Amino acid sequence: MTQITTMGVIIHLEPDILECKVKRALGTITTNKASGGDGIPVELFQILKDDAVKVLHSVCQQIWKTQQWPQDWERSVFISIPNKRNAKKCSNYRTIALILHTSKIMLKILQARLQQYMNPELADVQAGLRKGRGTRDQIANIRWIMEKAREFQKNICFCSTDYAKALTMWITTNWKILKEMGIPDHLACLLRNLYAGEEATVRTGHGTTDWFQIGKGVHQGCTLSPCLFNLYAVYIMRNAGLEEAQAGIKIAGRNFNNLRYIGDTTLMAESEEELKSLLMKVKESEKVGLKLHVQKTKIMVFGPITSWQINGETTETVRDFILGGSKITADGDCSHEIKRRLLLGRKVMTNLDSILKSRDITLPTKICLAKAMVFPVVMYGCESWTVKKAEH
Incomplete structure (x- = not known):
């Protein structure tokens, strides 16, 4: 049984980190990348080879046992880059986060441990931020579904949903999700302590800001963020009851009612009534922090378009929508x-x-x-x- 000291440190630990795992993690870090606040490039560690591996293994093992992270490893440097023409609006900027290469090694090791428990939990319909299942897979899936629907003369209704600021919705109260999804207490404690001390600064052409704490959202630039968000998405959809819902499309004896990509979910059903029931289930996710962006939610049906409303708000009905960067039309024509x-x-x-x-x-x-x-x-x-x- 897991034991916890009065200081909140887990006594019953997962197996120690092996030196070969540190070496493997170091080898997977991409070269020619900007360094974090310490200015040390990853190429230096790769030149030092075994000497660097021994030092890094010692540091990682110390973090593993104490569950306490060095302050520098909890800090990020944000660089703001305009992604639209009007650079006078803050909303037209996106940030990239620079973190220490040394911390990336520990994060990659922790990610490998987490994936052992997480991969069996992820649904087949979940793609994005996941090895071997990307955006183009979901685009192909929805096109094939539409082709088969036309072949067998079946009507299909689609609903493209969007969550408002999905990646920023991870908050401290969500740590209970890790336990419910079977993540060991030791790994959960490491993650919790990493987020508890998270700080950042913004670097501009005029200098850098003071360090400030980050209250919510997955750790930007962290290799663990995709894992955490995917786990969060699985938890939400299970609690919404989508996996048990009878509404959907039957394919090879199985029922499919959604395709998911990061924070975007495309619902599918054979009638408008079924689609509405699925949409109301998804809206229940607001209870755990994810708010449905009704203005960006789009309904597409093969037949005549009718007006839709969700809790008094009118939902847009369209003849096409963008899924993962690709245009999907109601007639299925490419x-x-x-x-x-x-x-x-x-x-x-x-x-x-x-x-x-x-x-x-x-x-x-x-x-x-x-x-x-x-x-x-x-x-x-x-x-x-x-x-x-x-x-x-």
Whole structure:
């Protein structure tokens, strides 16, 4: 039975960290990345090899036993980058977090331990922030479902839902979820202590701000954040009762009523009544902190469009919506998405116009730029396209 001291430190520990695990974690860290507050690049540890591994193993093992993190490992440096044209609005900025490379090693080790318990809990319909299940998988799934529905002349209704600031909804009261999902107390204590001391500063061209504490949200830049959010999503959907709901679409004898990607959930049903029942179940997630963004929720049906309301708020009914960056239309035709991709690629080419016309840049460099910046935009999600002869 787990024992806890008066200081809140777990006595019954998980197996110790092996030196080979530290070496493996160090080898997986990407090079040529910006360093954290200490300014130490990961290349230094890789040059020192075994000497660095021994020191890092000693530090990680100390954290493992005491469940206390060094203050520098709990700190992040935020860099704000404008992602829209109007850079005068704070809402048009996104931040990236720089954390110490040494802390990444411990986080990767902790992530590997967590995944042993988490992977069996994750549903097949959950993609994103998960190895082997990305956005394009969900795009392909929904296109195939629509193709089969047309083949067997079945009606399908879709609801594209969105949670307001989903990644910031992880709060201190959610630690009980870890216990309910079977995460050992030792690992939960390590996570809780990491978040308890989390601090950040914002670096700008005019200097850096004072250090401030972060009250809620998953730890940005942390390799554990995807694991925690996916676990949170599974917990919410289970409590909403989606897994037991009879409404949905039957595929190979199994009932499917949703496809999930990070904070976005696409509900599916064979009638509007069933879809409404599923949507009301999802809305119950507000009780555990996730608020449904009704203004961004979209309803798409094969038949005539009717007006929808959720608790007095009108929900938009559409003939198409964006799923994971790809345009899904009610008729299931991929032509709209192909044209959209070509236009997006042309826009990127226009932005690169001055570079591509420059005589100071060699042709091989221009080709590399086109392959890196244009081709991925044009060909995104092409694995699931049904291409007509005229579009070849």
